[in-house]
Amino acid sequence: MQKRSRSSTIAFYLSISPWLIGLVAFAILPMLISLVVSFTNWDLISSPQWVALKNYQRLLNDPTFHQSLKVTFLFTFLYVPLDLAGGLFLAMLVRPKLPGIGVFRSIFYLPVIFSGVAFVVVWMWMLNPDGGLVNLALGAFGIQGPRWLMDPNWSLPSLILMSFWGWGRSMVLFLGGLQAIPRDVYEAAEMDGAGKVRQFFKITLPLITPILFFNLVLSIISTFQTFTSAFVATNGGPLDSTLFLVLYIYRQAFQFFNMGYASALAWVLLLIILVFTLFVVRSQKFWVFYIGEEARG
Numbered sequence: 001m002q003k004r005s006r007s008s009t010i011a012f013y014l015s016i017s018p019w020l021i022g023l024v025a026f027a028i029l030p031m032l033i034s035l036v037v038s039f040t041n042w043d044l045i046s047s048p049q050w051v052a053l054k055n056y057q058r059l060l061n062d063p064t065f066h067q068s069l070k071v072t073f074l075f076t077f078l079y080v081p082l083d084l085a086g087g088l089f090l091a092m093l094v095r096p097k098l099p100g101i102g103v104f105r106s107i108f109y110l111p112v113i114f115s116g117v118a119f120v121v122v123w124m125w126m127l128n129p130d131g132g133l134v135n136l137a138l139g140a141f142g143i144q145g146p147r148w149l150m151d152p153n154w155s156l157p158s159l160i161l162m163s164f165w166g167w168g169r170s171m172v173l174f175l176g177g178l179q180a181i182p183r184d185v186y187e188a189a190e191m192d193g194a195g196k197v198r199q200f201f202k203i204t205l206p207l208i209t210p211i212l213f214f215n216l217v218l219s220i221i222s223t224f225q226t227f228t229s230a231f232v233a234t235n236g237g238p239l240d241s242t243l244f245l246v247l248y249i250y251r252q253a254f255q256f257f258n259m260g261y262a263s264a265l266a267w268v269l270l271l272i273i274l275v276f277t278l279f280v281v282r283s284q285k286f287w288v289f290y291i292g293e294e295a296r297g
Contacts, residue, residue: 087170
């Protein structure tokens with residue numbers, strides 16, 4: 001029996017060995033190397049010079065870092081609630097089992113599978129202040145459209161508008177949660193005289209809180225790592241109005257070749273994401289409801 005158990009264990013580790021090797025070689029090892037590099041001054045050409053905590057001390061007096069942090073936080077706090085609300089709204093729209101509803105579900109989800117660069121280029125054309133579709137549509141109503149990506153006051157809202165393109169990701173998850181709610185729960189509520197609005201807040205919303213929690217964590221993690229749209233559309237924007245932290249890390253690493261400082265910035269970003277994720281995970285016991293169980297943490 002013990003020999004069979006040992007054989008099963010060996011077979012298990014052999015089965016996962018490709019994934020395990022990839023995890024160590026392409027995730028854990030580079031992270032450990034970047035941690036060591038963050039305590040050095042290295043330009044990729046000369047030998048690294050140990051500087052201890054100087055890269056982290058530099059963060060405190062770096063106004064560009066403070067600006068990138070401000071942009072990243074502002075974008076996250078504005079976009080995450082809109083992403084959750086928009087995804088849930090789309091899921092509610094395509095929830096009914098109507099003829100051809102699958103086509104609309106596919107249309108709403110299709111942008112998610114497009115290349116990030118491709119959809120950014122499309123939006124750059126739409127938001128072009130001279131002849132772009134958005135300004136042409138506004139002009140039809142007598143409204144003078146802004147310069148969007150070229151205006152420091154509108155560049156960040158423009159990126160938020162562009163990000164609505166990805167609502168299909170959260171929509172699919174919400175749709176799965178909505179379809180899992182038993183129909184007889186709604187029928188019982190209707191018999192008690194509950195209207196659609198009351199059903200939404202008393203039945204639908206509480207029962208999809210696990211999906212809401214999952215989408216919230218995914219949205220926070222992905223939004224803090226925003227890069228493609230800012231890099232392709234604005235490359236930091238006028239007056240660094242769209243200089244996200246990941247974009248600043250890229251500049252320090254691959255434009256200025258300050259690999260040590262870039263690694264320190266990356267670890268600060270990891271710490272920020274970790275803190276926010278842990279906060280959301282710990283808070284779930286106050287608002288996440290699991291069917292058949294008591295609210296748990």
